[in-house]
Amino acid sequence: AQSVTQPDIHITVSEGASLELRCNYSYGATPYLFWYVQSPGQGLQLLLKYFSGDTLVQGIKGFEAEFKRSQSSFNLRKPSVHWSDAAEYFCAVGAGQAGTALIFGKGTTLSVSS
Amino acid sequence: GAVVSQHPSRVICKSGTSVKIECRSLDFQATTMFWYRQFPKQSLMLMATSNEGSKATYEQGVEKDKFLINHASLTLSTLTVTSAHPEDSSFYICSARGAPGGGGAGELFFGEGSRLTVL
Numbered sequence: 091a092q093s094v095t096q097p098d099i100h101i102t103v104s105e106g107a108s109l110e111l112r113c114n115y116s117y118g119a120t121p122y123l124f125w126y127v128q129s130p131g132q133g134l135q136l137l138l139k140y141f142s143g144d145t146l147v148q149g150i151k152g153f154e155a156e157f158k159r160s161q162s163s164f165n166l167r168k169p170s171v172h173w174s175d176a177a178e179y180f181c182a183v184g185a186g187q188a189g190t191a192l193i194f195g196k197g198t199t200l201s202v203s204s
Numbered sequence: 205g206a207v208v209s210q211h212p213s214r215v216i217c218k219s220g221t222s223v224k225i226e227c228r229s230l231d232f233q234a235t236t237m238f239w240y241r242q243f244p245k246q247s248l249m250l251m252a253t254s255n256e257g258s259k260a261t262y263e264q265g266v267e268k269d270k271f272l273i274n275h276a277s278l279t280l281s282t283l284t285v286t287s288a289h290p291e292d293s294s295f296y297i298c299s300a301r302g303a304p305g306g307g308g309a310g311e312l313f314f315g316e317g318s319r320l321t322v323l
Contacts, residue, residue, distance in 0.1 A: 126314075133210075133297060133316035134248075180247065184312070191238045192299070192312060196247045 092117050094183050094195035102201040103171050111166040111198050113181030123164040124182040124192065125155055134180070140164065151175070176202045207231060208300045210315035217288055218323055225283045225318045227298030233278040234300035239271075242295040242317075251296075254281045288322045295319050 095114045103109050115121055122141050126134040138149025145157040155166045164181060178199050184192040207230040217223050227237055235256050240248040252273050253261045260273035270292075272284040281300075285292050297317045 124312075131295075131319065134314040136314075191250045191253055193250075194240075194248045199245075 092183070092193050094181050094193055096179075096181055096195035096198050098198045099196070100199045100201065102203055104203050105173050106170050109166075109168045109171045109175070109200070111179050111181075111200070113164045113166065113195060114162050115164065115181070115183045116162065117183050117185075117193075119185050121183045122185060123155075123157060124184070125149065125153070125164070125166045126180045126182060127151075128178045128180065128197075130177075137166070137179075171200075171202055173202045173204065176200055208234075208298065208313045208315040210296075210298055210318050212318060213316060214319045214321075216321045216323065219289055220287055222284055222286045223288055223320060225285075225296055225298075225320075227281045227283070227300065227315050229279045229300045229313070232300075234281075235278065236301045237275055237281040238299045238301075238312075239273060239281075239283050240297045240299065242297060244295075248297060251283075285320065288320070290322045293320055293322045 093116045097112050124139045125137040127137050128134050137153045138147050138155055140147050140157045148154050153166060153168050155164055157164050178197045180197045181195040182192040184190055209228045209230055211226045215223055237254040239251045241251050242248045250263050251266045254273045254275040256275045256278050262268045270286055275281040295317050298315045299312050301312050
């Protein structure tokens with residue numbers, strides 16, 4: 091079955107500390123992987139995506155993610171967290187075809203402490 | 205970059221009325237649009253896939269007669285919640301995938317979401 095697992099429901103990180111949000115997926119075909127961020131009451135903003143090529147992808151706002159096929163993982167990282175990064179983060183997986191939707195993980199809530 | 209716009213962003217209605225939410229792709233042609241529903245502090249659940257010029261494909265458990273989807277053009281899909289009830293209150297998000305070879309080809313873009321509150 092196709093699925094996305096985000097093991098951490100809620101993470102608190104001190105401002106300036108590093109961050110890693112975990113994402114594991116189960117997908118039958120070659121996966122296209124995404125990380126989105128959602129602020130309260132807002133829509134989704136794409137942080138980064140992986141389609142092919144270099145397994146370390148850079149995104150906006152200083153985020154990066156690494157695709158590890160052997161571990162079926164696509165973890166999101168940021169070296170130094172800012173208070174404005176506090177939000178809900180969703181990992182998603184989909185196929186490359188235009189007619190397929192994305193499957194989302196349950197999300198990880200990031201809180202940033204001062 | 206490609207933009208998907210939803211309207212209205214917030215709507216409050218009385219129980220029993222119908223509400224229409226629009227999803228537009230502003231600078232690319234979207235052959236396929238998806239409608240998601242998000243309950244508070246939960247993930248996005250796919251409701252249906254909308255293909256231009258054909259009937260929508262609904263996910264299991266989604267009432268097609270309650271959530272009417274129309275994708276009449278390559279830039280517009282609408283979701284109508286018919287005879288809305290308080291349990292339909294939710295955050296509805298559309299996403300659009302560009303036509304292959306066109307602007308936004310293959311990528312998925314999300315609208316800002318529409319918060320429906322049914323009294």
